[in-house]
Amino acid sequence: MKQLAYLLLIVSIITTSCKTQPNSHKPNPSGNAGVMIIVMNDAVKKTEAGKKLWDIMVQPMIGLPQEEPMFDVSVIPHRSLSDFMKTYRNIVVVEVGQEVQKEGIFFHKGTWAKQQALVRIYAKDAASMKQLVDDNELKLVGFFTKAERERLSHYFKTTFNKDLKDKVANTFGVSMNIPRDFSLRKEEADFIWMSQETNSSSLGLMIYEIDYVGEGSFSKEYLLNQRDKTMMKKVPGPSEGSYMTTEHQFPINYQVIKTPTDTNTVMLRGLWKVQGDMMGGPFIAWHIITSNEIR
Structure with missing residues (x-):
């Protein structure tokens, strides 16, 4: 034996509502490994839900001699989501308001760039958003972690x-x-x-x-x-x-x-x-x- x-690293993470877009004619993803953009307005950022989402993404990595965040996260408002920003490798877009028709967390791959990992969070209010984030913490971390590993694996297939x-x-x-x-x-x-x-x-x-x-x-x-x-x-x-x-x-x-x-x-x-x-x-x-x- x-x-x-x-x-x-070979990990299979099962996620729901995951959609993959065709990658033809799309740019390569921007940003270094581990870089993430969270798109949410200041009012949402200051809520417990916004803080919880931030804490999940910057939690310390396991097994390091000094604390290092799991992802290098920047938070920007929706007005700053330029065409260039849309090509970043890891993006979370948060929509909170009564105009939201369907609440939930939705996972997408290759929406604006090749091998991009995108999560959209829809909630009618901050309380609903926090519940969604709490219930899906492992899926959120697993989705982006798996995406980083897949990009690395794709790179090593040719180099x-x-x-x-x-x-x-x-x-x-x-x-x-x-x-x-x-x-x-x-x-x-x-x-x-x-x-x-x-x-x-x-x-x-x-x-x-x-x-x-x-x-x-x-x-x-x-x-x-x-x-x-x-x-x-x-x-x-x-x-x-x-x-x-x-x-x-x-x-x-x-x-x-x-x-x-x-x-x-x-x-x-x-x-x-x-x-x-x-x-x-x-x-x-x-x-x-x-x-x-x-x-």
Whole structure:
């Protein structure tokens, strides 16, 4: 049985009232990854409903050493929604007033730009809007998060490192589009380490196998124990005797992911450190059974 730890985000979010517009003749989306525009007038912005919507979108990301908002959000009034602003990658348009005919939250893709994620919120008053936002918090965050991942996945489909993709396929029997700027750091029969190094950052991607032991194989304790054993043996630090491990003093998020094709997927998110040296940062580990038979 093979089980792989991926730094690969594959999440299926089910949303309702989602419409996709044809993308032909539309511009590419504007703005950097994570940038969002919320279109609502000042009167709505100051209500509890407006504040709630803002709080949802700027909530801290999980598993980072310092707080960083989930999205980089700007709020503009309707009069400022220019043709250029309409091409932004993530947009929420809020309409509140008695003239609203049908209340609800509606999800759209590719309305004004390719791969754009647009949400429209219609409510007759602030109280109704707040109820809608409260009831749909997970859908709102999931819709935009999934859109960001799909854009990244689309980019890597055309700009990937073919040599590393082939190496992963030959070693583990899985297909992954490895970012073009990644290079091979270490290769063994059950372990591949790739990374992207700059003067200011280091981004690593490790794929490895661990034993499937039946019941308990997907427990948080077992996965972390196996991760630490693997990192200690395979990923040395910069100084003699140092090695990568998990920072257990920081909360580690554990989540079971259900997808249409795989019900045996677990994500761990937390911080790593180098034992014996002053290095560390956030990590995401995906654990997936690669066979339909559990032995």
